[in-house]
Amino acid sequence: MKEKLLEEAIQIRARAYVPYSEFPVGAALLTSSGKIYTGCNIENAAYPSTCCAERVAIFKAISDGETEFTEMAVAADTKRPVPPCGTCRQVMSEFFAPDMTIHLTNLNKDVQTLTTDQLLPFSFQKEDMD
Ligand SMILES: O=c1ccn([C@H]2C[C@H](O)[C@@H](CO)O2)c(=O)[nH]1
């Protein structure tokens, strides 16, 4: 499944709306029921209104009623496997198990696989507000 997710993440970059950065990113998220949700980055003339590929994929899945995820892939044309931004890491920590695997890649298919907790250790959680 890892290879399929990497391929889908690379392919969905074609749908990215990136007139400002010209830097398309793709993501593919696997649910525990076996469904794949893809996402691409969607930019805006008001730059901070941009949504990253990772969050588009996660929010598509959540809005479809999905709650359990097993694996994610993220791809961009980078020298090293693309590192997700801090906001996406925080959103991943909200919805993914601490030991869920996230495959980061580039167009050479160099892959770095990390867990949610490795991407954002000591993340703020809803239990911290109890
Ligand atoms: O992991 C990442 C890193 C960057 N971007 C997007 C945000 C913006 O559209 C562009 C440049 O930062 O890349 C993502 O979608 N995911």
Ligand SMILES: [Zn+2]
């Ligand atoms: Zn991000």
